[in-house]
Amino acid sequence: MGLRIGIVGATGAVGQEALQLLELGALSIAEIRLFASVRSAGRVRSFRRETVRIEEISAERLAGLDYVFFSAGASISRQYAPAAVKGGAIVIDNSSAFRMAREIPLVVPEVNAKELGRHPGIIANPNCTAAILATAVWPLHQAAIVERIVVATYQAASGAGAKALAELDAQVRQYAAGEEIRRKVFPEQIAFNVFSHNTPVDDSGFNEEENKVAQEIRKIFGEPTLGVCATCIRVPVFRAHSEAVVLETRRKLSAEEAREILSHAPGVAVVDDRKANRFPTPLEAAGKREVLVGRLREDPSHPRALALFVSGDQLLKGAAWNAVQILELLAAG
Amino acid sequence: MGLRIGIVGATGAVGQEALQLLELGALSIAEIRLFASVRSAGRVRSFRRETVRIEEISAERLAGLDYVFFSAGASISRQYAPAAVKGGAIVIDNSSAFRMAREIPLVVPEVNAKELGRHPGIIANPNCTAAILATAVWPLHQAAIVERIVVATYQAASGAGAKALAELDAQVRQYAAGEEIRRKVFPEQIAFNVFSHNTPVDDSGFNEEENKVAQEIRKIFGEPTLGVCATCIRVPVFRAHSEAVVLETRRKLSAEEAREILSHAPGVAVVDDRKANRFPTPLEAAGKREVLVGRLREDPSHPRALALFVSGDQLLKGAAWNAVQILELLAAG
Numbered sequence: 001m002g003l004r005i006g007i008v009g010a011t012g013a014v015g016q017e018a019l020q021l022l023e024l025g026a027l028s029i030a031e032i033r034l035f036a037s038v039r040s041a042g043r044v045r046s047f048r049r050e051t052v053r054i055e056e057i058s059a060e061r062l063a064g065l066d067y068v069f070f071s072a073g074a075s076i077s078r079q080y081a082p083a084a085v086k087g088g089a090i091v092i093d094n095s096s097a098f099r100m101a102r103e104i105p106l107v108v109p110e111v112n113a114k115e116l117g118r119h120p121g122i123i124a125n126p127n128c129t130a131a132i133l134a135t136a137v138w139p140l141h142q143a144a145i146v147e148r149i150v151v152a153t154y155q156a157a158s159g160a161g162a163k164a165l166a167e168l169d170a171q172v173r174q175y176a177a178g179e180e181i182r183r184k185v186f187p188e189q190i191a192f193n194v195f196s197h198n199t200p201v202d203d204s205g206f207n208e209e210e211n212k213v214a215q216e217i218r219k220i221f222g223e224p225t226l227g228v229c230a231t232c233i234r235v236p237v238f239r240a241h242s243e244a245v246v247l248e249t250r251r252k253l254s255a256e257e258a259r260e261i262l263s264h265a266p267g268v269a270v271v272d273d274r275k276a277n278r279f280p281t282p283l284e285a286a287g288k289r290e291v292l293v294g295r296l297r298e299d300p301s302h303p304r305a306l307a308l309f310v311s312g313d314q315l316l317k318g319a320a321w322n323a324v325q326i327l328e329l330l331a332a333g
Numbered sequence: 334m335g336l337r338i339g340i341v342g343a344t345g346a347v348g349q350e351a352l353q354l355l356e357l358g359a360l361s362i363a364e365i366r367l368f369a370s371v372r373s374a375g376r377v378r379s380f381r382r383e384t385v386r387i388e389e390i391s392a393e394r395l396a397g398l399d400y401v402f403f404s405a406g407a408s409i410s411r412q413y414a415p416a417a418v419k420g421g422a423i424v425i426d427n428s429s430a431f432r433m434a435r436e437i438p439l440v441v442p443e444v445n446a447k448e449l450g451r452h453p454g455i456i457a458n459p460n461c462t463a464a465i466l467a468t469a470v471w472p473l474h475q476a477a478i479v480e481r482i483v484v485a486t487y488q489a490a491s492g493a494g495a496k497a498l499a500e501l502d503a504q505v506r507q508y509a510a511g512e513e514i515r516r517k518v519f520p521e522q523i524a525f526n527v528f529s530h531n532t533p534v535d536d537s538g539f540n541e542e543e544n545k546v547a548q549e550i551r552k553i554f555g556e557p558t559l560g561v562c563a564t565c566i567r568v569p570v571f572r573a574h575s576e577a578v579v580l581e582t583r584r585k586l587s588a589e590e591a592r593e594i595l596s597h598a599p600g601v602a603v604v605d606d607r608k609a610n611r612f613p614t615p616l617e618a619a620g621k622r623e624v625l626v627g628r629l630r631e632d633p634s635h636p637r638a639l640a641l642f643v644s645g646d647q648l649l650k651g652a653a654w655n656a657v658q659i660l661e662l663l664a665a666g
Binding site: 149173175176187189192194201237238246255274278294295299301 | 481482483485487501505506508509510520521522525526527528529531533534537538539540547560561562564566568569570571575577579588607608610611612614615616627628629630631632633634635638640642
């Protein structure tokens with residue numbers, strides 16, 4: 001009696017990672033169904049020695065599944081997630097569609113797995129930057145109560161999807177070939193440049209990504225008044241996001257104590273070798289399920305602040321791996 | 334009656350920029366002398382229609398000049414700057430050798446040009462990251478008194494010299510050619526990666542670059558107790574450093590007021606178009622003498638904090654242009 005699992009957005013970067021994680025995982029799976037737009041329908045993928053044909057998404061086809069991952073953007077989730085729930089499934093939604101809905105849990109398993117006990121059929125998977133930050137900061141919050149987070153990010157191109165990833169590759173090849181560098185996906189050149197996250201900016205001056213990080217961290221932590229100031233920046237990295245973080249805590253945390261806490265924290269790997277100058281990098285974090293944390297140091301400009309640097313794979317802990325963790329917890333009952 | 338000017342480190346990235354700025358500038362120059370290691374001696378450079386032969390540096394050859402720029406590393410400055418002063422010159426030193434010496438002014442002209450009135454023959458030019466930060470923050474400090482600076486940097490490869498710049502170029506070409514990416518200058522791969530600044534880390538966990546930024550900002554501002562927490566990170570950008578900054582001020586500054594102040598500030602160009610999502614980038618800052626400032630917004634996590642994003646050419650305002658500004662002020666008496 002295995003599970004019947006669907007993946008909506010199966011040809012996208014996150015969908016492909018989810019499929020691979022399920023393949024490598026221990027879950028007993030009776031049936032896997034892959035959904036995408038009509039463009040990809042008919043293509044095939046292999047899964048545990050079977051060949052799976054990609055189907056065009058429709059409300060009818062989503063019926064009769066136990067769990068459905070959604071990772072095809074907020075509008076697809078809004079359109080089809082309710083149908084999947086009606087058809088009997090629990091939806092794990094990687095889009096932003098339901099994250100801030102009061103009745104829908106927003107879950108990072110290492111932080112608030114208990115929220116999985118009550119849900120209306122949909123569970124939201126957080127924004128990638130928020131999930132990585134939450135995993136690194138939560139153990140310190142439990143120890144010393146974080147009151148304010150100041151974070152500046154170094155976000156990989158692939159956070160904006162496969163086309164953005166291809167644009168970084170193309171621009172670098174244009175550079176190497178001595179050709180003019182052409183822009184299409186990003187408003188600014190991504191090769192050899194950094195720029196403010198390409199989401200709309202509101203009247204306060206913060207962009208959508210920065211607001212997501214702030215709102216989602218507060219919801220995941222269950223701390224509606226937690227102060228967050230985020231600056232979200234794209235960098236010419238293929239995969240994995242990094243974050244320079246300063247935390248202000250109610251109780252002073254020494255770097256030593258923070259290192260000790262994080263070294264036992266689930267989902268975290270401490271990379272903090274001061275002598276060898278070895279700290280988290282996106283290159284090392286890429287492909288890893290753990291969030292790398294290092295550069296732990298007491299901030300001399302505040303009586304109770306701690307600085308750290310975090311790198312995490314935004315397709316894994318920031319998306320597919322977090323979603324698969326949720327599924328595994330739900331399936332384990 | 335023109336000036337007699339020497340450049341030590343004339344073949345380095347900063348020395349070449351200084352030579353070009355002098356060439357384009359309005360100063361009356363009677364003689365320009367270029368110094369480098371024995372390796373480069375004998376090569377020639379053109380300057381205002383003259384051909385200048387590069388000389389091997391020696392104490393004797395530095396005699397009889399009015400001004401000498403040093404940009405060949407701290408040990409060369411320590412070895413030869415006193416000789417240049419003895420020989421009658423005023424030294425403008427771009428290395429870290431004398432920056433924190435109490436009797437030597439550390440000058441960003443837009444901030445503390447008045448310090449040029451009293452010096453022992455040597456004037457120190459700040460660290461590139463500190464000079465760019467100082468230019469952007471000083472006008473706000475004057476308006477509202479900055480009490481704490483939290484800054485995360487996005488530093489270009491060329492900040493580590495011409496070999497580092499070449500390594501980014503080489504690694505990207507290796508990638509495009511499908512070859513293995515090789516490291517030599519930086520301890521971590523610089524292409525498609527970000528990493529903690531490659532300077533030694535002290536017992537507090539801060540690296541040398543971060544400590545320079547903190548100490549130098551305090552000295553330039555004349556604010557020995559100003560709180561600074563810096564995280565210095567290398568990014569795969571050829572030229573120009575960027576900085577995500579959060580300032581805590583004694584008096585609350587609105588984003589509006591900060592924009593107004595900065596729009597009139599010397600050495601600063603405001604790039605802050607929220608609708609078009611156009612903000613400072615290193616690509617736009619490269620080759621400009623001004624420091625670009627944008628992303629001005631009130632930090633919701635603090636009653637009196639302001640967030641901003643800065644990009645500045647670390648070879649110009651971060652080095653050669655700041656040094657030439659100092660020379661022009663001294664020459665104008």
